Amino acid sequence: xxxxxxxxxxxxxxxxxxxxxxxxxxxxxxxxxxxxxxxxxxxxxxxxxxxxxxxxxxxxxxxxxxxxxxxxxxxxxxxxxxxxxxxxxxxxxxxxxxxxxxxxxxxxxxxxxxxxxxxxxxxxxxxxxxx
Amino acid sequence: xxxxxxxxxxxxxxxxxxxxxxxxxxxxxxxxxxxxxxxxxxxxxxxxxxxxxxxxxxxxxxxxxxxxxxxxxxxxxxxxxxxxxxxxxxxxxxxxxxxxxxx
Numbered sequence: 001x002x003x004x005x006x007x008x009x010x011x012x013x014x015x016x017x018x019x020x021x022x023x024x025x026x027x028x029x030x031x032x033x034x035x036x037x038x039x040x041x042x043x044x045x046x047x048x049x050x051x052x053x054x055x056x057x058x059x060x061x062x063x064x065x066x067x068x069x070x071x072x073x074x075x076x077x078x079x080x081x082x083x084x085x086x087x088x089x090x091x092x093x094x095x096x097x098x099x100x101x102x103x104x105x106x107x108x109x110x111x112x113x114x115x116x117x118x119x120x121x122x123x124x125x126x127x128x129x130x131x
Numbered sequence: 132x133x134x135x136x137x138x139x140x141x142x143x144x145x146x147x148x149x150x151x152x153x154x155x156x157x158x159x160x161x162x163x164x165x166x167x168x169x170x171x172x173x174x175x176x177x178x179x180x181x182x183x184x185x186x187x188x189x190x191x192x193x194x195x196x197x198x199x200x201x202x203x204x205x206x207x208x209x210x211x212x213x214x215x216x217x218x219x220x221x222x223x224x225x226x227x228x229x230x231x232x233x234x
Contacts, residue, residue: 071198073175074157100199101160104153106167113160115197 003051005041008078009058009067010118013040016055019117023095024080026053053078058119067119074100076113076123085110085126134208137188143181145169150191150204157199158182 010016017040020026026042029052037059041052058064070077082088085103089112093099100121101113110126138144142165149164150156156164162178165171173181182202185191189208193200 068198072200073179074159074199074201076159098197100157100196100201102153104160104164106163108167111163113157121199 005052005054006078007054007056008116008118008120008122009063010055010116010120011058012118013038013055013057016040016116016118017042020053020055023092023097055118064119071119071121074113074121077120079123079125082124082126085112085124088112088124132184132187134188134190134211137184137190140181140184142171142173142178143185145171146178146181146185147190147204150202154203155194155196155201157201161202 008016017028017031020042021028025045027045027048028040029043029048030039030041032039037057040055042055043052044050058067067077089099089103092114097114097117099112099114101111103110103112105128108128110128111123113121113123116122138147145165146161149161149168152164153160158175158179161182162173162175165173165178182191182193186193190205192203192205194203195201
């Protein structure tokens with residue numbers, strides 16, 4: 001068994017596709033129209049054959065309540081690995097991304113949390129002390 | 132809630148330490164700092180209750196930023212301690228210790 005797909009629920013799929021590709025730098029993998037919505041997945045440029053991230057429409061009322069509660073407490077819906085949290089923070093702030101938690105050294109990891117402008121908080125992490 | 136009860140708890144003191152380190156933290160960030168820096172692995176609900184106690188004592192304030200609720204340390208109520216037991220100017224204040232105020 002492998003994890004090939006995970007998802008974030010987004011307010012607006014077109015806006016989310018722009019943010020996740022143009023701002024974050026992921027690559028579009030699938031964009032299949034499915035009536036009102038589309039099956040949109042992105043992958044990391046560093047591992048295009050790796051896990052796909054589905055940009056799923058947040059249409060279910062329970063999804064909205066769930067996301068509202070998470071955002072209120074600052075809890076990220078997804079977490080991405082980066083080589084340098086400080087550098088990504090600087091780059092994304094320059095792109096106009098709003099961080100709710102600046103780079104924070106937690107001992108074994110450095111983390112930061114930003115608003116994806118599509119209704120979610122996203123964490124980026126850098127593991128320290130890797131060879 | 133009086134400030135003496137509010138600070139008579141190791142976890143609540145650690146929360147204040149972390150909010151002094153950085154103002155405007157979410158519950159998520161605070162919980163991450165408490166577990167990684169202080170080894171305090173209480174549930175989010177438990178930390179949320181500690182925050183309610185600190186807020187009732189006037190030691191923290193909350194504000195919404197975007198759709199997130201963030202927490203700030205407010206030191207003013209602690210002035211009451213120094214006013215009640217003022218430190219004499221000729222007093223030896225070296226070697227301050229936290230011993231003896233554990234709950």
